[in-house]
Amino acid sequence: MDDIKIGEILLPGEESEQERRERRVRRRFWPTLRRAARQIPFSRDLVAAYYCAVDPKTPTRTRGILLAALAYFVLPLDFLPDMLAVVGFSDDVAVLTAAFAAISGQIKEGHYQKADEAMRDRPDE
Template identity: 65%
Template sequence: MDDVKIGEILLPGDEAKQERQEKTVLKKFWPTMKKAIRHVPFSRDVVAAFYCATDRNTPLRVRGILLAALGYFVMPIDAIPDMLAFVGFTDDIAVLTTALALINGHIKDAHYDAADLALADKVEAE
């Protein structure tokens, strides 16, 4: 997966596109995360990014980048099928890693706190 493709995936889009992506992410994030949690080495960061992306206090451009990355993560059709376990999540990991690097510093302690609580709940539910 080359940088140009990742750059295209992470375009924040306009507000209407972000709203569509947010609806998709809200609907599909947790079912996808549940399947991926053992394969994504930085699950806490991904969940914190989810909370940052859905936080209305996060700058619009940052929300757009995160929603684009999380939208790619939750979509069933991507460059490498996710059903191939870890290998299937490598392209998702590349997109998420790039997004996290681009928005470095915008994920706040409150987002990590929410991620920790959510992950603890998910682990206890299993």
């Protein structure tokens, strides 16, 4: 994936686009995470990003970037299909890494606490 493509994916979008992405992310996040958990080396950060993205106190731009990255993560068809084992999530990792860099420091300790609780309560369901 090149930087231009990732930059396009991470555009925060208008409010209506963010709402659409949030619905998709809320619906597909946990099933996708279960499939990806072994291939994504930063699952805790990913879950904390989810909680940051759905937190109404998170700044709009940060929410938009995270929702864009998480929407890409949950898409069933993306640049490299996720069905391709380890390679399938490599583009998702690239997009998520770029999103984390773009929102540096916006994921708060409370989001990590919620992530820890959720991961304890949802062990590989």
